[in-house]
Amino acid sequence: MTYRVMGVDPGLTRCGLAVVDIEPNRRSTLVAVGVVGTEAGRSLDERLLVISDAVDSWLDLHKPQVLAVERVFSQLNVSTVMGTAQASGVVIVAAARRGIPVALHTPTEVKAAVTGNGQADKVAVTKMVTKILRLDTAPRPADAADALALAITHAWRRGVGQQGAAAAAGSITPAQRIWAEAEARARRR
Template sequence: MTSPLRVLGIDPGLTRCGVGVVDVDRSRRATLVHVGVVRTPLDADLSVRLAAVAAGIRTVIEEHRPDAVAVERVFAQHNVQTVMGTAQASGVALLIAAEAGLPAATHTPSEVKAAVTGYGSADKKQVQSMIARILRLDAPPQPADAADALAIALCHAWRTGPVAPTAEGGMTPAQRAWAQAERNSRTSRVARTDVRAAR
């Protein structure tokens, strides 16, 4: 029997860096292993804050021994200072993964949302609610950074982990809904193209 895939998901940030570890088996059933947030003081030097983020991630890796690391991919924001801090924390996370000899990947926010909710533009409350349902938790993880880290871990596990052979291709209900939405979107685009060509 194949062991579950253990993934550490990281929602990078300087003030709050979400970390979440999940086990996902061949049937795509996920189990919570660990969730938390690495916090750094706003008034500390940048080097000190990055070192704190690195130490927090190292501790999680040492305690829970993940098989892989997944980090949310940095995307453009209007607040340059915020995106710079996120990018720096992301770089630290990827470096720590490499030092630990773990495969690492990045996923965009829309990829993560689509994986866990079936909708790439879901809001944070929808993501938190689905994470609680998927992991059979009594309440959504708090703060949102923690839930996002778990969502990133689940996204990665479902995209790369072992899949049990099933009629549904091993997809979760959310993934099936997302795949169907993409098929409908492609069909709609093709139909519009055909209509324009016929004019």
């Protein structure tokens, strides 16, 4: 069973959006990728509405099983951090309104999952995402690549390719997980 994940790298100027299908064997296929956002000259309410409308459309069109969003930290004491947090709130509530589960992952988790190195730079992340998704050209800008990396990270961290598709369904109980693991072991024999 294919696991469909939407990844979002939130931001007011550039909000990366991506949808990836991940198969039980971890094979990952690009469904959609893009960037939405507005120039800094627009009012905050207009800017948030553009992001909200885009995420609503993507969720309705692609119907992901889960939404993976980059976790925002206040320690990043830059002028854009509040706008990024406001955008992430808008993105998260769009999924919640549809009953789609939301998962948060830190940049370090994403870099570690995709490249094997939690300190990897944007070039390395883009390169690995391009390879994992078997793309002819690298996804640009970096926000788009980050959204793809988030989607892949979420699926892999949920155990796709390790515990079978059941574990990837996103809402299994501990009993189902034990069963899925036992089944996977049985298959390996």
